[in-house]
Amino acid sequence: xxQIKKAAIIGGGVIGGGWAxxxxxxGWDVSVFDxxxxxxxxxxxxxxxxxxxxxxxxxxxxxxxxxxLFAETLKQAVAGASxxxxxxxxxxxxxxxxxxxxxxxxxxxAIIGSSTSGFKPSELRAGLLRPEQVIVAHPYNPVYxxxxxxxxGGDDEGSKGAVHLAATLLQDxxxxxxxxxxxxxxxxxxxxxxxxxxEALWLVKDGVATTQEIDxxxxxxxxxxxxxxxxxxTYRVAGGEAGMRHFISQFGPALSWPxxxxxxxxxxxxxxxxxxxxxxxxxxxxxxxxxxxRIRDRNLVGFLGVLKQHHWGAGNCFVDWTNNLRKTADKxxxxxxxxxxxxxxxxxxxxxxxxxxxxTEYRYxxxxxxxxxxxxxxxxxxxxxxxxxxxxxxxxxxxxxLDEAKLGDRLTVSLQVLQAEAKKLHIFQTVTxxxxxxxxxxxxxxxxxxxxxxRAVPMQSPVxxxxxxxxxxxxxxxMPEGAGRSIGAQK
Amino acid sequence: xxQIKKAAIIGGGVIGGGWAxxxxxxGWDVSVFDxxxxxxxxxxxxxxxxxxxxxxxxxxxxxxxxxxLFAETLKQAVAGASxxxxxxxxxxxxxxxxxxxxxxxxxxxAIIGSSTSGFKPSELRAGLLRPEQVIVAHPYNPVYxxxxxxxxGGDDEGSKGAVHLAATLLQDxxxxxxxxxxxxxxxxxxxxxxxxxxEALWLVKDGVATTQEIDxxxxxxxxxxxxxxxxxxTYRVAGGEAGMRHFISQFGPALSWPxxxxxxxxxxxxxxxxxxxxxxxxxxxxxxxxxxxRIRDRNLVGFLGVLKQHHWGAGNCFVDWTNNLRKTADKxxxxxxxxxxxxxxxxxxxxxxxxxxxxTEYRYxxxxxxxxxxxxxxxxxxxxxxxxxxxxxxxxxxxxxLDEAKLGDRLTVSLQVLQAEAKKLHIFQTVTxxxxxxxxxxxxxxxxxxxxxxRAVPMQSPVxxxxxxxxxxxxxxxMPEGAGRSIGAQK
Numbered sequence: 001x002x003q004i005k006k007a008a009i010i011g012g013g014v015i016g017g018g019w020a021x022x023x024x025x026x027g028w029d030v031s032v033f034d035x036x037x038x039x040x041x042x043x044x045x046x047x048x049x050x051x052x053x054x055x056x057x058x059x060x061x062x063x064x065x066x067x068x069l070f071a072e073t074l075k076q077a078v079a080g081a082s083x084x085x086x087x088x089x090x091x092x093x094x095x096x097x098x099x100x101x102x103x104x105x106x107x108x109x110a111i112i113g114s115s116t117s118g119f120k121p122s123e124l125r126a127g128l129l130r131p132e133q134v135i136v137a138h139p140y141n142p143v144y145x146x147x148x149x150x151x152x153g154g155d156d157e158g159s160k161g162a163v164h165l166a167a168t169l170l171q172d173x174x175x176x177x178x179x180x181x182x183x184x185x186x187x188x189x190x191x192x193x194x195x196x197x198x199e200a201l202w203l204v205k206d207g208v209a210t211t212q213e214i215d216x217x218x219x220x221x222x223x224x225x226x227x228x229x230x231x232x233x234t235y236r237v238a239g240g241e242a243g244m245r246h247f248i249s250q251f252g253p254a255l256s257w258p259x260x261x262x263x264x265x266x267x268x269x270x271x272x273x274x275x276x277x278x279x280x281x282x283x284x285x286x287x288x289x290x291x292x293x294r295i296r297d298r299n300l301v302g303f304l305g306v307l308k309q310h311h312w313g314a315g316n317c318f319v320d321w322t323n324n325l326r327k328t329a330d331k332x333x334x335x336x337x338x339x340x341x342x343x344x345x346x347x348x349x350x351x352x353x354x355x356x357x358x359x360t361e362y363r364y365x366x367x368x369x370x371x372x373x374x375x376x377x378x379x380x381x382x383x384x385x386x387x388x389x390x391x392x393x394x395x396x397x398x399x400x401x402l403d404e405a406k407l408g409d410r411l412t413v414s415l416q417v418l419q420a421e422a423k424k425l426h427i428f429q430t431v432t433x434x435x436x437x438x439x440x441x442x443x444x445x446x447x448x449x450x451x452x453x454x455r456a457v458p459m460q461s462p463v464x465x466x467x468x469x470x471x472x473x474x475x476x477x478x479m480p481e482g483a484g485r486s487i488g489a490q491k
Numbered sequence: 492x493x494q495i496k497k498a499a500i501i502g503g504g505v506i507g508g509g510w511a512x513x514x515x516x517x518g519w520d521v522s523v524f525d526x527x528x529x530x531x532x533x534x535x536x537x538x539x540x541x542x543x544x545x546x547x548x549x550x551x552x553x554x555x556x557x558x559x560l561f562a563e564t565l566k567q568a569v570a571g572a573s574x575x576x577x578x579x580x581x582x583x584x585x586x587x588x589x590x591x592x593x594x595x596x597x598x599x600x601a602i603i604g605s606s607t608s609g610f611k612p613s614e615l616r617a618g619l620l621r622p623e624q625v626i627v628a629h630p631y632n633p634v635y636x637x638x639x640x641x642x643x644g645g646d647d648e649g650s651k652g653a654v655h656l657a658a659t660l661l662q663d664x665x666x667x668x669x670x671x672x673x674x675x676x677x678x679x680x681x682x683x684x685x686x687x688x689x690e691a692l693w694l695v696k697d698g699v700a701t702t703q704e705i706d707x708x709x710x711x712x713x714x715x716x717x718x719x720x721x722x723x724x725t726y727r728v729a730g731g732e733a734g735m736r737h738f739i740s741q742f743g744p745a746l747s748w749p750x751x752x753x754x755x756x757x758x759x760x761x762x763x764x765x766x767x768x769x770x771x772x773x774x775x776x777x778x779x780x781x782x783x784x785r786i787r788d789r790n791l792v793g794f795l796g797v798l799k800q801h802h803w804g805a806g807n808c809f810v811d812w813t814n815n816l817r818k819t820a821d822k823x824x825x826x827x828x829x830x831x832x833x834x835x836x837x838x839x840x841x842x843x844x845x846x847x848x849x850x851t852e853y854r855y856x857x858x859x860x861x862x863x864x865x866x867x868x869x870x871x872x873x874x875x876x877x878x879x880x881x882x883x884x885x886x887x888x889x890x891x892x893l894d895e896a897k898l899g900d901r902l903t904v905s906l907q908v909l910q911a912e913a914k915k916l917h918i919f920q921t922v923t924x925x926x927x928x929x930x931x932x933x934x935x936x937x938x939x940x941x942x943x944x945x946r947a948v949p950m951q952s953p954v955x956x957x958x959x960x961x962x963x964x965x966x967x968x969x970m971p972e973g974a975g976r977s978i979g980a981q982k
């Protein structure tokens with residue numbers, strides 16, 4: 001992600017705050033401009049939520065969080081910003097004024113994204129100095145977790161360029177840009193949501209179900225489907241062997257049934273508002289909005305973790321994002337070969353903490369294993385060597401936990417080769433805190449194998465020579481304390 | 492769940508097959524009647540999917556699977572059935588005939604549920620012998636995983652009694668019945684889905700987005716929200732501190748904007764069907780429907796596992812279901828306490844495979860550790876126990892790799908308690924393939940600690956007693972092969 005970039009957030013509500021958090025946690029500096037004196041507190045709360053959730057999805061060190069500034073003027077906010085996001089109230093006259101003011105102050109090559117739910121770019125851009133600079137970049141709440149952004153520009157080349165630049169930039173911060181082929185009121189997602197919302201209002205008004213019952217049907221039914229396969233893919237699966245074409249054709253007649261009431265807009269009078277508000281209180285009133293946000297984020301982190309693990313849907317955004325973070329973090333310390341080598345450093349990440357409040361046991365083996373892989377790579381076990389049909393398999397591991405590691409601790413794994421002879425590689429790992437305290441030790445026996453037969457065979461050149469040399473150098477270190485023990489042995 | 496019950500499934504497509512699987516895996520006998528000679532194969536495939544997914548969500552032994560029979564006559568199918576589920580094609584004349592035939596043969600106190608997506612009970616019941624016996628029980632695909640069922644009856648007392656009996660019975664098999672206050676075409680969920688479907692068809696027809704882009708916006712945005720909070724609860728959170736009433740009032744004006752096209756029904760002509768089918772092929776054609784079903788189920792199991800862990804939304808159905816299974820399984824668990832217990836099963840997931848093409852080492856420790864956590868939970872180390880300031884910390888681990896595990900392998904971790912005395916818990920884990928081949932063993936020493944001081948202290952009641960009893964029962968198993976070894980030792 002290179003040098004520090006700056007984003008300007010104009011309008012600091014829930015959506016503006018979500019954008020601010022998304023940029024800050026990805027290492028961008030962020031400058032917020034909002035006339036509301038309460039904006040600082042509100043953004044602080046959104047940021048607290050984001051800090052608790054987004055990093056859990058990174059199996060890699062996060063970049064240093066950017067600097068958050070509250071600007072006193074719009075000019076100060078947009079100065080030096082390469083992304084400017086407008087999230088002011090949904091009124092065209094207000095948006096027009098703000099976008100005009102931004103253009104008067106900002107860099108001409110900055111991207112100006114509008115979070116608008118409903119307005120088309122042509123409406124937003126009318127009469128502006130540089131219309132091609134303004135695009136719709138409509139996110140979903142919570143912006144720091146949900147990846148999708150609807151991008152809509154105009155038909156001119158300048159605008160198309162801005163949209164594609166925006167897409168690249170948003171991908172860098174873990175998002176999923178979807179570019180609309182042409183502009184349309186309310187873009188795509190909000191048109192779908194609007195349709196559901198109208199129908200749901202009728203169901204409540206007509207007393208068919210309460211808000212909770214409607215929510216239950218969504219959360220215990222098609223909501224779970226849509227978190228991983230959308231409307232069309234779900235119907236494709238439902239169509240079964242007969243296929244999508246058959247399924248849709250079948251659906252045809254039902255479309256003309258007078259099911260939905262959507263031709264009419266329900267009158268949102270006081271009686272209906274009261275009904276909804278009191279049903280909603282009965283359903284969710286036991287929780288504050290802050291608590292519901294935390295619950296929502298914890299669930300979303302869980303779902304996204306599942307999808308990330310399976311390389312599916314929204315999880316892929318986090319796979320790519322993690323890989324980028326890893327590239328940026330240089331973990332390999334070049335060191336001397338005559339001492340136990342410090343090969344690997346890692347921060348203790350949020351996802352590594354268990355219910356005991358400390359780093360969970362299998363993550364120790366993960367970093368020891370990653371350290372061993374780094375050593376193997378340096379000894380010549382690279383893609384060519386693997387392609388030649390040889391590798392090392394671990395056959396035995398002994399781990400001792402001597403102290404605890406907590407969230408954010410920076411751990412170092414040092415490696416000592418105890419024995420490297422023909423087929424056998426016997427290594428000892430020491431995991432230390434920055435102050436030198438040993439948190440854990442690992443001892444592993446690895447066998448050099450032929451990948452075809454999965455049988456142990458002698459190491460090949462140049463790996464055999466490299467390990468022989470390293471083992472000889474490590475002889476002088478002697479046997480480390482704790483090596484060679486069995487479980488429960490005191491010595 | 493008591494004695495074995497029998498369900499009759501009339502119509503064995505995807506929905507009928509899903510019902511069959513749901514009942515069978517909950518220990519019911521199931522008799523299927525379908526004139527399609529291919530029904531047996533189709534139901535077998537649905538059942539295979541269900542066997543791979545539903546049991547993953549049970550932290551308890553599943554009941555013995557019921558017996559599946561394909562009946563030659565309707566009479567044979569419904570004989571002795573206490574639940575009869577009709578899932579024949581969505582045509583009123585067909586449903587009428589089938590429901591009439593069922594009533595002529597079945598027990599008068601059996602529940603007859605119809606899976607209909609669209610018809611009202613009054614339409615289904617018209618002219619039947621015992622109208623109060625027939626209710627709408629509309630599930631969501633996949634029926635064996637998604638809990639929600641919409642229940643709709645008539646206004647008569649007999650029908651209300653049937654609906655309430657049905658609700659109790661469905662809860663027993665892990666489902667979430669939602670009872671509609673009055674009948675309405677297409678019930679609730681399908682009205683919402685219909686609204687989205689119509690709008691989505693317009694977006695495709697008008698070339699605003701492809702089926703994949705629409706699906707991406709759902710799966711990377713509001714679909715993730717709706718898997719855990721519905722339409723109303725999500726808006727409550729979005730409304731923030733100002734509250735639900737404020738949020739809805741604000742939404743009022745937007746409702747009258749001419750956004751949705753839902754007043755018109757798009758003409759589902761060949762051109763539109765072609766467009767959708769070919770876009771869907773481009774999006775999902777790389778996978779067969781069978782593969783997509785497996786992917787869908789794996790994701791749903793992941794999501795439901797997250798929700799279950801957090802006791803939220805659809806997860807609560809699985810909490811209750813697991814508790815019921817445990818009660819039922821109590822006797823079985825006592826019987827087997829003298830053997831090493833199989834506590835945990837896990838599929839080898841794609842993210843677990845390393846460059847050697849097999850399951851990477853730290854994932855072994857992960858599943859062993861997860862298995863241990865399940866054991867701890869059953870011995871009484873729950874949220875209350877932790878809140879009381881005590882837990883177990885692992886101090887030493889010894890892993891032996893005896894064979895390889897590959898992508899998709901289903902591994903079982905069995906646990907044997909070698910010693911449980913005061914502060915010390917010494918356990919042995921065996922990881923086996925489905926064919927019984929041992930892939931790895933783990934040996935761990937855990938200390939019971941005071942979480943404040945992180946110092947070892949004796950186990951508290953009732954955990955101490957539970958472990959003492961289990962350790963005594965496991966004594967008879969003797970020392971497992973490979974226990975007590977140090978690295979590299981041959982004996």
